[in-house]
Amino acid sequence: MPAEEMGKVSTKLRLAFAISSVIFVAALAISPIKDLRLEWKQNKRAFVRFAQTRPDTKHLLADFHPGIDQIWLPELGVVDRCTTCHQGTTQTSLADPDVPQPFRSHSPIPHRVRDWGCTVCHRGQGVATEVAEAHETTLAWEQPMLPIKYIQASCGSCHRNNLANAPKLNHGRELLVEFNCASCHKLPGIERAVMPGPDLTNIGNKVSREWIYKWLKEPRMVVDSDGSLKVDGYETEESPRMPQFRLSEKELLALSAFLASRRSQPLEPYKFDPRVLAAWEKRPDVLEQGEVRFRQMFCSTCHSLAVTRAGETKLIGGEIGPELTKVGSKVNSGWLAAWLRNPQAYLAQSQMPRYEWTDEDLYKVTRYILAKLTDSDLLSSVPKLDATAPQEIQAGRRMFIEKGCASCHAVEGVAPQKDFGPDLTALGGKNTSELEFGQAKIPHTLVAYIQAKLADPGAVNPAARMPQYHMAPADLDAVTTALLSMTGPPATSGRQKRIVPRKEPEFHATGAFGRVYERYKCYACHQFNGFGGTLAPDLSYEGSRAQKQWMVDFLKNPQTLRPTLIFRMPQFNMTDQEAANLADYLSLAMQSPAVDSQGADARQYTPQMAALGKQLYEVKYQCQSCHTIGSAGGYVGPNLNNAGNWLKPEWIEAWLRNPQALVPDTIEPRRNFTSEEIKALTAYLITLRQSAKAPPARASNHTTTETIGAGRGAGRGTRQ
Amino acid sequence: MTARMWTAAVLTCFLLALPGCRPKSAQEAKDPLRNAFDTVPDASDPAKIVPLTYQQAQGKRIFETYCVWCHADSTPAGPSNRSNVTPTPALISDGAALNGLSDEYMQNIITLGGSAVGKSAMMPPYGRTLTEDEIRAVIAYARAVAHPRYQPNARPGPKYSVK
Secondary structure (H helix, E strand, O other): HHHOOOOOHHHHHHHHHHHHHHHHHHHHHHHHHHHHHOHHHHEEEEEEEEOOOOHHHHOOOOOOOOOOOEEHHHOOOEEOOOOHHHOOOOOOOOOOOOOOOOOOOOOOOOOOHHHHHOOOHHEEOOOOOOOOHOOOEEEOEEEEEEEEEHHHHHHHHHOOOOOOHHHHHHHHHHHHHHHHHHHHOOOOOOOOOOOOOOOOOOOOEEEEHHHHHHHHHHEEEOOHHHOOOOOOOOOOOOOOOOOOOOOOOHHHHHHHHHHHOOOOOOOOOOOOOOOHHHOOOEEEEHHHHHHHHHHHOHHHHHHHEEEEOEEOOOOOOOOOOOEEEEHOOEOHHHHHHHHOOOHHHHHHOOOOOOOOOOOOHHHHHHHHHHHOOOOOOOOOOOOOOOOOOOHHHHHHHHHHHHOOHOOOOEOOEEOOOOOOOOOOOOOHHHOOOHHOOOOOOOOOHHHHHHHHHOOOHHHHHHOEEEEEEEOHHHHHHHHHHHHHHOOOOOOOOOHHHHOOOOOOOOOOOOHHHHHHHHOOHHHHHOEOOEEEEEOOOOOOOOHHHHHHOOOOOHOOHHOOOOOOOOOOOOOHHHHHHHHHHHHHHHHHHHHOOOOOOOOOHHHHHHHHHHHHHHHHHHHOOOOOOOOOEEEEEOOOOOOOOHHHHOOOHHHHHHHHHHHHHHHOOOOOOOOOOHHHHHHHHHHHOOOOOOOOOOOHHHHOOOOOOHHHHHHHHHHHOOOO | OOOHHHHHHEEEHHHHHHHOOOOEEEEEEEOOOOOOOOOEEEEOOOEEEEEEEEEEEHHHHHHHHHHHHHHOOEEEOEEEOOOOOOOOOOOOOOOHHHOOOHHHHHHHHHHHHOOHHHHOOOOOOOOOOHHHHHHHHHHHHHHHHHHHHOOOOOOOOOOOOOO
16 A cells, blocks of 8 residues: 555545444434333323323322332232333322323222232233233233233132122122032132032932933023023023033933932832822812912922013022922922922932921922923933943943042942042133143133133033033123132232131031021021021021010911012921920020110100100101101111011110111111110100001011112012 | 345334234224223113223122112112102212212212201211212212213312412
8 A cells, every 4th residue: 555545545435434333323322212212201201291281280290200110019029110101090180081091090999009019909010111011911921911800800819708899709709609610620719519419329219311311411401592591491591500511422321321220219209198189189279279389388489480471481489499390390200299298318418498298288289390390392302211221321330430420419339529620729820821722713811711611611622521501791701700819829928918818607506496497498598697598688696686476476477578579488387396496596596796685674665755766767867768667668678567576675776876786788877866866766666566467468577688688689589 | 236225124124123013912802891890781771881990880889789779760679769769869870960969069968868968868878887988989980870971070179289
């Protein structure tokens, strides 16, 4: 290179340098520009701009700072940066739906954001600062946010007890119990029924092989093309308890052969008194009389029947026992009378009460059921089945075990199966990569997986042994919520400490009371110290509330109660001794600590006080808006026509002081009565008496809880 | 040559940018109520479903326990008590009657009862039965189901002075 050209650069090279340095500077600028355009920074700036359009700008920006906001709760394992963008979370003035997200405030909930963070309930990736990474599934993070529709699942992860604020979760848990999911799956906190399905040890005595075949093929229900569920051809909202198994013809034959041969004890038909037979056998009105008796006994409180009204056929009645529309075509006649007389002799665990029958009533009702509750077409689609061959029975026995039937049904000589299905203890916290989607064309998310599996178990895995359930969309969402709440053992010891356990109520009835209690299965409908059914009033404090003589009269003749409702206490025909035993026990043992057990002295209530009480009742407090006296007033609270014979004065006083102290979920508002007003109202109410012979039409003595209990639990039954 | 280089550069940039696009979840598009805590059918058009927030849903639950008996035409137990009460109580969805009442007024009448604000004593006080927050939730629910739709006429004023 010549000396004069040293230090001189060719134009070309200069140009190259110029361009490359521009590119270099531009490349250097990418980083700050990218940084400036980060999603969270854009949201920060947008919030400042948004706050300036609001009247309370200064308040909104009081603790604004431009960096990343973070809630760090080491005990809970929470590092949540959600509030970096969701800056209005705790600003009550940003609650309107027209406030744009992510600035809208959070609905007021029992947990403070500062103490709990966000991901404990909402899931998602708390540390992420990009919208997609925080909310959705990424390669490195498989726990997307829970759709708000199922958010109650998060309540259930810690609150193993039921919460009033989370009705969907509670309903889902109830359905898991109702569908007997725990028979096959391990589901923490979900009760496994003592007897999920009937004991089949003697099923051959009860039904024919043809009926078993039909039942296994199609457990009474048919789903229409439009998705509506029908039981025996009648529309219903309730799925029958026995789900539908996908069984081949061969399997149906084998199982029906095996079951039809289950007869460990010979059937002993009940022998009616020959005088009753002679008197009733030929009577033309025996069926009508039987129907009348059937109705009078209020079988419909537990069993439903298809009823046609105004051209529309509906199932009407309770759900504690099976639906009975076609039971006459199902059971053997000899079996029926024996069953009605003593259900526990056939099925020791049955919840059916053992009624005190007269031979005459039993004969009439049996004849009615066998003649009227029938369907001649029920078994018309079933092939003619021969006497069962030993090899078929053997195959059926194998099938019974292979299909998991022994998870729900007991059969002599077959060991009960436990945990036949997969353990679902931690299903709600599963990563998508842990789930087997097979050929199913559904979004690869946990929610979609659970819903597809519940809607059609074969859709995800054609070889699944799980039977087909039929759930309404709302029920499907509820069950999904309950399953999503089962997230397994808590992730940190801090969360472990915050678990609220479920209370397991227990009530042991013993002695003379226990025998009557077991015989009439009081707990199937009533609650005793938290144990029992919810159809009828809670009797935990009945001894403080009702007078003993009233209880005896009621137990002997419960017919006059609740005339507007379908669900009534059945007529058990109990003996005087049984009624007295029940009333004695309830009076002594079922007492509320909030009521003076010494009793109030009736002499303290003067006619002047009663007159003042009447005045208060009718004018100042206008109790007639909800309660009926005479024939005027509302129906929300109980009818008070017989309050003087029914309620104890000390109960009325305690009730007026604070109803919720006696019945926590009663809707009677707690008032600000003075002591004088309470005495006066009590004095007035105990003057209200009806003689036992008064016309029963409006003499309903139910309590507030009865009305509400019936209203809440039995809403579907009251559609008439 | 240059044109080809430019095309290649643009194409490379485009390809590099592609992974940034994320398909929108199909499920979310299908179900607009996926992010509603609870829902209720619209009073004027039962086919329309109104989404509810947590607070409104609590209001719905409390309404259906305590208030439904007189402030709705059908109740969980069947018939309504509304016809037994004079003057006839307003329906929860009656926007014409309720939209004009302020939140404070509604809070007062529920807490203290009708007689305390010069209305019928048939409306009992719930201030000793329900908490303040529960009553607020009921009001939020009434606003959500109101027909015609509730429009808050004034935004809440600034709590701190602007200066």
